[in-house]
Amino acid sequence: xxxxxxxALIILSSSCSSQVQNDPSVRRxxxxxxxxxxxxxxxxxxxxxxxxxxxxxxxxxxxxxIDFRSPDFKERMxxxxxxxxxxxxxxxxxxxxKAMEMLRQEGFESVCELEGGYSQWEP
Numbered sequence: 665x666x667x668x669x670x671x672a673l674i675i676l677s678s679s680c681s682s683q684v685q686n687d688p689s690v691r692r693x694x695x696x697x698x699x700x701x702x703x704x705x706x707x708x709x710x711x712x713x714x715x716x717x718x719x720x721x722x723x724x725x726x727x728x729x730i731d732f733r734s735p736d737f738k739e740r741m742x743x744x745x746x747x748x749x750x751x752x753x754x755x756x757x758x759x760x761x762k763a764m765e766m767l768r769q770e771g772f773e774s775v776c777e778l779e780g781g782y783s784q785w786e787p
Contacts, residue, residue, distance in 0.1 A: 690773070692776075695779070698751065708726065709751065710727040710728065711730050711751065712753060713730060753785075755783050760781060
């Protein structure tokens with residue numbers, strides 16, 4: 665009986681830990697998941713952290729440009745609502761990954777970063 669109780673306890677604890685891992689929080693997401701998450705939002709906040717020149721060369725629908733390399737980048741990002749989910753991308757994922765980590769450290773709890781960035785985007 666103790667053996668069965670022990671196994672049940674292990675199964676229960678593993679299901680709880682997988683729920684924590686599935687928490688949307690701050691993470692990199694695939695294009696498929698990105699599109700799925702955006703489809704569930706009424707007014708998604710999509711941030712393109714590339715340069716204005718890159719942004720003007722093409723960007724995702726609805727994105728706003730906040731240049732990662734600009735001197736006021738952190739200040740502008742910290743003006744955003746911490747209660748909303750932020751969707752970040754750059755050209756290939758380097759700058760947006762750094763931006764995502766900065767936001768996590770500043771207390772943002774829901775940030776999704778597009779895996780592969782704009783260079784891998786398939787509409």
